[in-house]
Amino acid sequence: MRDLDETDLEILSLLGEDARRPYSEIADEIGLSGPAVSDRITRLQDAGVINRFTIDVDHSQLRAGIPVFVQVDVPPSGFDDLRDQIGDEEAVEHVFVTADGDIWFYARAQVQNVRQWLDELIAQAGDVNYTVTLMDDYEWRPSLGGTEFALTCAECGNTVDSEGESARIDGQMYHFCCPSCRDRFEERYNRLEEGA
Missing domain, CATH: 1.10.10.10 (Winged helix-like DNA-binding domain superfamily/Winged helix DNA-binding domain)
Incomplete structure (x- = not known):
């Protein structure tokens, strides 16, 4: 593509x-x-x-629970198994993996004793440290903000940088890496239109 x-x-x-x-x-x-x-x-x-x-789905509308955000310091030997185990837990809504190999997750713990629930959840991983933060509010906003993409020149296929140009031709936007590529493209486009 x-x-x-x-x-x-x-x-x-x-x-x-x-x-x-x-x-x-x-x-x-x-x-x-x-x-x-x-x-x-x-x-x-x-x-x-x-x-x-x-x-x-706004899970808070469907079920009660204590909203928590948990950071788990995982030994490399048990990482994959623990990540899968946490992800399979019904109360866990989102699992994140940090670049340095920790697992963070958001859950709605449906118990009175959050520490006991967590100890049981991660018991198989052995001696792991975790930090729990009680959440007051939660909102998920997926967006494309900050998404970077590279435009390619419609004529030569090179990447269009800040020196490039854009032109709308017959209602379609085209991007060019330089004025000469734009000129060549427009000439060819016009020849094709005349020949059609």
């Missing part, structure tokens, strides 16, 4: 707000046809950018 462009990011952003949004509605917002949006989403799935469509 080619590099992501601005249209792909707009589609991802709209799907991030509502994964059940109809393709026709997305198409209206970004100025494409419904089939073009469908094609782009299929390519994003094939490339592994979109892994699945899901829902964001």
